Amino acid sequence: MKKEILIIEDDLSLQKILADYLSSCGFQCTCAELIKDGKSLFDKKFFHIVLLDLGLPDGEGLDCISFIKSIWSDTGVIIISARDKLEDRVDGLNLGADDYLVKPFHLSELNARINALVRRNFQAENQVLSFGELEIDTRSHQVRIRNEQVDFSRKEFDLLLYFIENKNRVLTKESLFEHVWGENPIFMDNSDFIYTHINRLRKKIKNHTGENYIKTVHGFGYKLDNP
Amino acid sequence: MKLLTKINRSYFKYGILVFLIADVVIIAMSNYFLKEEIDQQLRLEAKEIFEVLKEKAEFQSIYPTDIITPISSSEIKTNTEKDTLILDLYQNKLTPYREFTTYQSISNKHYRITTRQMLMEFDDILTIFTSLISSVLLLIFIGLLLFTRRLNTSLWKTFNDNIEKIKSYSFTPPSKLELTATGINEFDDLNQVLSMMSGRLEKDYTATKEFSANAAHELQTPLAAIRNKCENLFSDSNLDEKTIDTIREIYLSADKLSGISKALLLLAKIDHEQFNERDHVSLNQIFNYWINSFQDVIQDRNLLVSLSAADNCQLLMDKRLANLLIQNVLVNAIKHSKNGEEISIYLAKDYFTIANSGEQAINQPEMIFNRFYTESQNVGSTGIGLAIVKKIADHYKIDIDYSFKDFKHLFTFKLQNC
Numbered sequence: 001m002k003k004e005i006l007i008i009e010d011d012l013s014l015q016k017i018l019a020d021y022l023s024s025c026g027f028q029c030t031c032a033e034l035i036k037d038g039k040s041l042f043d044k045k046f047f048h049i050v051l052l053d054l055g056l057p058d059g060e061g062l063d064c065i066s067f068i069k070s071i072w073s074d075t076g077v078i079i080i081s082a083r084d085k086l087e088d089r090v091d092g093l094n095l096g097a098d099d100y101l102v103k104p105f106h107l108s109e110l111n112a113r114i115n116a117l118v119r120r121n122f123q124a125e126n127q128v129l130s131f132g133e134l135e136i137d138t139r140s141h142q143v144r145i146r147n148e149q150v151d152f153s154r155k156e157f158d159l160l161l162y163f164i165e166n167k168n169r170v171l172t173k174e175s176l177f178e179h180v181w182g183e184n185p186i187f188m189d190n191s192d193f194i195y196t197h198i199n200r201l202r203k204k205i206k207n208h209t210g211e212n213y214i215k216t217v218h219g220f221g222y223k224l225d226n227p
Numbered sequence: 228m229k230l231l232t233k234i235n236r237s238y239f240k241y242g243i244l245v246f247l248i249a250d251v252v253i254i255a256m257s258n259y260f261l262k263e264e265i266d267q268q269l270r271l272e273a274k275e276i277f278e279v280l281k282e283k284a285e286f287q288s289i290y291p292t293d294i295i296t297p298i299s300s301s302e303i304k305t306n307t308e309k310d311t312l313i314l315d316l317y318q319n320k321l322t323p324y325r326e327f328t329t330y331q332s333i334s335n336k337h338y339r340i341t342t343r344q345m346l347m348e349f350d351d352i353l354t355i356f357t358s359l360i361s362s363v364l365l366l367i368f369i370g371l372l373l374f375t376r377r378l379n380t381s382l383w384k385t386f387n388d389n390i391e392k393i394k395s396y397s398f399t400p401p402s403k404l405e406l407t408a409t410g411i412n413e414f415d416d417l418n419q420v421l422s423m424m425s426g427r428l429e430k431d432y433t434a435t436k437e438f439s440a441n442a443a444h445e446l447q448t449p450l451a452a453i454r455n456k457c458e459n460l461f462s463d464s465n466l467d468e469k470t471i472d473t474i475r476e477i478y479l480s481a482d483k484l485s486g487i488s489k490a491l492l493l494l495a496k497i498d499h500e501q502f503n504e505r506d507h508v509s510l511n512q513i514f515n516y517w518i519n520s521f522q523d524v525i526q527d528r529n530l531l532v533s534l535s536a537a538d539n540c541q542l543l544m545d546k547r548l549a550n551l552l553i554q555n556v557l558v559n560a561i562k563h564s565k566n567g568e569e570i571s572i573y574l575a576k577d578y579f580t581i582a583n584s585g586e587q588a589i590n591q592p593e594m595i596f597n598r599f600y601t602e603s604q605n606v607g608s609t610g611i612g613l614a615i616v617k618k619i620a621d622h623y624k625i626d627i628d629y630s631f632k633d634f635k636h637l638f639t640f641k642l643q644n645c
Binding site: 011013014017018020021055082102103104105106107108155169170172174175181182192193196197217218219220221 | 441445446447448449450451452453454455456458459461462468471472474475478479481482485520523524527528
């Protein structure tokens, strides 16, 4: 069964991008422009995840969180806002939001966050992800390649998990850096840096499988693909 | 100078002028009236002497006040009044006298009757009147002084209360400026103007703040759209080399734009004092935290970062700003270090320094803290990191000093609120 996502975002262009992208990731998306619409949709139907913008035409998205949580406490709320996390992030998380993404964010990052939240809230029994000969246990942080346990460092694990969650999609260097090393506020040129780490990961997998799973996509970044 | 002091000084200056004029006028007038009075008396006396002469046909002269001299008819002149000086035999000095001379005839005998009266010496008049006037004026002045002082306290009380209110007035947290009515038109006018001004300022302030927040929101959302569209394109495999490069450039520009607008908003927020919490922050801890979080990059570039602290400096500032400051300072050093170089950080009691190697000194050191100034044509360098550093430093009155020595860029931050 597809997981249901409710997107409350007043920018129609972004709303469409999010809906298209998440649909292609295998989610069922419903969109609302206003808090009012979002609430009435939510009243009728269960959603696994709500993506909530903060500054909406008919009010403050923050006020919506307790409403959502009071009806379905399992529903994961991810705030997507342009507002500075320094102030609003704390507010949002205090009010019961599960996660907070600052615009502009990478779609792949959004996908990873949604997946993590879905795993946490709805798939407690199913914490193992796999891709080809790779298997990754998100709870015990263990990686198995060809059924053999391989030691991965924390950062390598994060990278691999990110790749598997966005399998067959191109991940940019920027998105990879932000996901693993945090926000990069300084426009540092990290191409070489990312290259080194990807290469290390690539070699590790190759050592055990003899195959190259992580492809370089010229000009864009990297992609986890079947060899 | 206090208004009261100023007023009293003017009173004093004005009082001296009034005193001088009054002195001259009073002395001149009293001199005149005194003489009139004396002249009248002298005439009366002369008349009395004349009456005595008529009766007794003789009068014993008394020197120098009453002198009767028989004269011939040819010596008769008109009456005269004049000032004269006469030698005082007892004191042996010349004394001023008023003199009246009249000529009278009694049964063909002619007499010259001269009556005199001693005059007050001018010195004496001056002294007496001056001291009299000045003591009266002084009394009035002192009385006025005490009175205004008392009046002052009661009149200015509400005004001073209002001043205190204005002093403690601030936008953060927002409070309404409510001034007490004084019952004095001038002060109440001022209150009204101030209240109106504060209202206007408050409105402007909120508008600017809202603008900042809206700008972030309105700008970031389309930027997110641009970037995400690009990301969707990345997965399209039928693109030629040129298109790929173009998309990549659009993607990076959107990234950069979003970073710049965020940084500008941050600068505006610092200006608007939206970060005004005060915590005791340890520079040592913050440096360690950021060195740690950049550990991978540092390792990747083979940089050697050394942190030595002579004194664990506790700064009193907003934690978030302290972190931003250190983060940007450190990032700047990492960004401009070549592979394998050394970055050394030294923390002292009232300053800290960070040094990274370089080949040559910065051309225009005074420019590097300006927004968007970059020395190198480094792709992706916007020059806003150091502007943030400068803004935070200025906010906490931290002096930044740059020098270049032994192929090292050395930034010294002089702290004041340790």
